[in-house]
Amino acid sequence: MSESSTYAPDPGLRRRDVLRAGGLAGAATLLAPALPSHAAQPTGPAFQHGVASGDPLPNRVILWTRVTPVADATPGSGVGPDVTVRWQVATDADFRDVVVSGAVRTGPARDHTVKIDAGGLAPGRWYFYRFAFGDQHSAIGRTRTAPAFDVQPDRLRFGVVSCSNWQSGHFASYRHLADRGDVDAVLHLGDYLYEYGPGEYGSFRRHDPPHEMITLADYRRRHAQYKTDPQLQALHAACPWIITWDDHETANDAWSGGAQNHTEGEEGRWVERRRQAKRAYAEWMPIRFGPDGRLFRRLRFGTLAELTMLDLRTYRSKQASEIGEADDADRTIVGADQLAFLRDSLRAEDVQWKLIGNPVMFSPLLLPPLPRVVGEPLAELTGLVPEDGVPFNVDQWDGYQHDRRELIRLLANQGVRDTVFLTGDIHTSWAFEVPVDAGLYPFSRTVATEFVVPSVTSDNIDELTGSPPRTVSVSVETAARTLNRHLKWVELDSHGYMVCDVTADRVQVDWYFLADRENAGSAAHHAKSFAVTAGTQRLREVSRPV
Incomplete structure (x- = not known):
C-alpha cells in the first residue's frame, strides 16, 4: 500500500487469515531454518502468553512475546536459562516475503519476555510477525505502521477499551474488536489489570498470585495470568495496541507519593512498589517509553491526527x-x-485532530457547575468552594481544577480546534462538550469534546448498588444531565467498548455494549453514536455506527 493510500485495513487480511497463518506456523520443518544440533530446545510449550505489537511509527513498531524455555521458568520465578529467540516480519501470512528479521537474547532478568523495536518498515501498511525458539513458533500476529508524517490518510479507526478486571468477567469486548478486522489500532486507556487478591473486587475468576500484587514477582505473575486469556491474546494478535496506565497497574487511587490501597508499614515503600510495577509493565507491555522512562508520549498518524497518551498517576498530587x-x-x-508536553501537542499546526488518550475524566462533572462570574469571587471569599463548583470525584480532573483551567484557556485563547479526549477509568459511558465556563453553558463556547468508554468487565452502577440494570441508575443519569448541561449522554450500567473513526470531516464514536460480561461468548450490540464535525467542538447524535 502506498504512502498516499487510505490508512485502513486491507480487506483481505481478516482475523481468519491470522488464524490460518497460526496453523501454518506450527509446521516448523517447512518454515524454520535448519537448526544446529546444539540449539536449545524448549521442554514444553514455548509461547504460552501470545504475541503483541504496539506504538506504531511510520517505519517501525514494537513486537512482543514471552518464551518459556523450560517448564520451571514460570513468570515471576526468576529461574531458567538465557536463550535466543528469533523473530520475523513479513508482508504475507505465509512468510514468503520476509522484510526484516533478527534474534534477541532473553532470560530471567527480564522474566523471559521479548520486546523488539522492529525498524526498516514501510509507512501505512499491514505486516505479519512471529517468533521462534528451538523448533517451535509462536502464534502469528498482525500489525500496522503509521502513515508517513506528511500524508493525509482518508481515515483512521481505533478500538477503545479500559478497565479489564480478570475477576469480574470474561474479556468478550476484546474478541468482538478482534473479529471486526477493520481496526487500525487499539487504545487501552488504563487498568489493563488489577492489583487485588482473589475475591477482592470481583470473584468470577480468581487472581494469581493468590494475594494482592506488591513485589516484582507478583506483578510479573499477574501480567502473565492476564495474557493467558484467549480473547485478550486474539486482540493483541489482530492489530497494534497503544496503551497507558491508570491506577490499578500499581494500586488503587495512586498518586506520586502513595495510593489509597497501599500501607507503607505493611507493604513497604511506595516508591519501591511503583518501581517494581513499572518494571513488570515495561517487560510485559508492547510499549515504547520516552526519555527518563516516561510513559506519556505522542504518536502521529500523518497530518490527520496526533494522539497524545497521558500518564495521570506518576506526577499527580495527592487527591484532595x-x-x-x-x-x-x-x-x-x-x-x-507533562503539562508543557501536552500544551505543545495542542498547539501543533501541522496536524488536524488532537486526540488525547486520557485515563480519567477531563470534563467538569460538578454539583452544580458555577458560572465563573460567581464561582471565582465565592472561591476567593470562602476558600471552601472551588471556583468551578463542587466536584463529584476528586480523583478526576475535577480534583485538579487549576490544571484543567490552564488547558481550557489555552484551547480558547489560542483558537485550538478539533481536540477530542478519549477517556477511561469510570467504568461507564459518557459524551461531553467541554465548555469554557460550564456554569454558563450553553451560552459559553465549547473548546473540546470528550468520549468516555465503559469498562470491559469492572463493576459499574448496577453491580455496585446490587440493583437491576436500568433501574436506580436511570435517575442518577437524569440528575447528572440536569446538573451538567454540557453532558449530552450517560449510561451507567453496561460494559463494552468504543470504536473511534477519524476522517478530515469528523470524529465519530460508537459505543457497543455486551449482553453478559460473565459469558465468554457474549453478544454485543450497538448502543449509541455521537460525532463531532471538524471545527465545531459540538456533538451531534448519529443514528448508525461506522
Missing part, C-alpha cells in the same frame, strides 16, 4: 481531602513537564 483543595494552584494532576 477537602473540597477547597480542588482549586489549589500548587496541586497538579499532570506535573509541569
Whole structure:
C-alpha cells in the first residue's frame, strides 16, 4: 500500500487469515531454518502468553512475546536459562516475503519476555510477525505502521477499551474488536489489570498470585495470568495496541507519593512498589517509553491526527481531602513537564485532530457547575468552594481544577480546534462538550469534546448498588444531565467498548455494549453514536455506527 493510500485495513487480511497463518506456523520443518544440533530446545510449550505489537511509527513498531524455555521458568520465578529467540516480519501470512528479521537474547532478568523495536518498515501498511525458539513458533500476529508524517490518510479507526478486571468477567469486548478486522489500532486507556487478591473486587475468576500484587514477582505473575486469556491474546494478535496506565497497574487511587490501597508499614515503600510495577509493565507491555522512562508520549498518524497518551498517576498530587483543595494552584494532576508536553501537542499546526488518550475524566462533572462570574469571587471569599463548583470525584480532573483551567484557556485563547479526549477509568459511558465556563453553558463556547468508554468487565452502577440494570441508575443519569448541561449522554450500567473513526470531516464514536460480561461468548450490540464535525467542538447524535 502506498504512502498516499487510505490508512485502513486491507480487506483481505481478516482475523481468519491470522488464524490460518497460526496453523501454518506450527509446521516448523517447512518454515524454520535448519537448526544446529546444539540449539536449545524448549521442554514444553514455548509461547504460552501470545504475541503483541504496539506504538506504531511510520517505519517501525514494537513486537512482543514471552518464551518459556523450560517448564520451571514460570513468570515471576526468576529461574531458567538465557536463550535466543528469533523473530520475523513479513508482508504475507505465509512468510514468503520476509522484510526484516533478527534474534534477541532473553532470560530471567527480564522474566523471559521479548520486546523488539522492529525498524526498516514501510509507512501505512499491514505486516505479519512471529517468533521462534528451538523448533517451535509462536502464534502469528498482525500489525500496522503509521502513515508517513506528511500524508493525509482518508481515515483512521481505533478500538477503545479500559478497565479489564480478570475477576469480574470474561474479556468478550476484546474478541468482538478482534473479529471486526477493520481496526487500525487499539487504545487501552488504563487498568489493563488489577492489583487485588482473589475475591477482592470481583470473584468470577480468581487472581494469581493468590494475594494482592506488591513485589516484582507478583506483578510479573499477574501480567502473565492476564495474557493467558484467549480473547485478550486474539486482540493483541489482530492489530497494534497503544496503551497507558491508570491506577490499578500499581494500586488503587495512586498518586506520586502513595495510593489509597497501599500501607507503607505493611507493604513497604511506595516508591519501591511503583518501581517494581513499572518494571513488570515495561517487560510485559508492547510499549515504547520516552526519555527518563516516561510513559506519556505522542504518536502521529500523518497530518490527520496526533494522539497524545497521558500518564495521570506518576506526577499527580495527592487527591484532595477537602473540597477547597480542588482549586489549589500548587496541586497538579499532570506535573509541569507533562503539562508543557501536552500544551505543545495542542498547539501543533501541522496536524488536524488532537486526540488525547486520557485515563480519567477531563470534563467538569460538578454539583452544580458555577458560572465563573460567581464561582471565582465565592472561591476567593470562602476558600471552601472551588471556583468551578463542587466536584463529584476528586480523583478526576475535577480534583485538579487549576490544571484543567490552564488547558481550557489555552484551547480558547489560542483558537485550538478539533481536540477530542478519549477517556477511561469510570467504568461507564459518557459524551461531553467541554465548555469554557460550564456554569454558563450553553451560552459559553465549547473548546473540546470528550468520549468516555465503559469498562470491559469492572463493576459499574448496577453491580455496585446490587440493583437491576436500568433501574436506580436511570435517575442518577437524569440528575447528572440536569446538573451538567454540557453532558449530552450517560449510561451507567453496561460494559463494552468504543470504536473511534477519524476522517478530515469528523470524529465519530460508537459505543457497543455486551449482553453478559460473565459469558465468554457474549453478544454485543450497538448502543449509541455521537460525532463531532471538524471545527465545531459540538456533538451531534448519529443514528448508525461506522
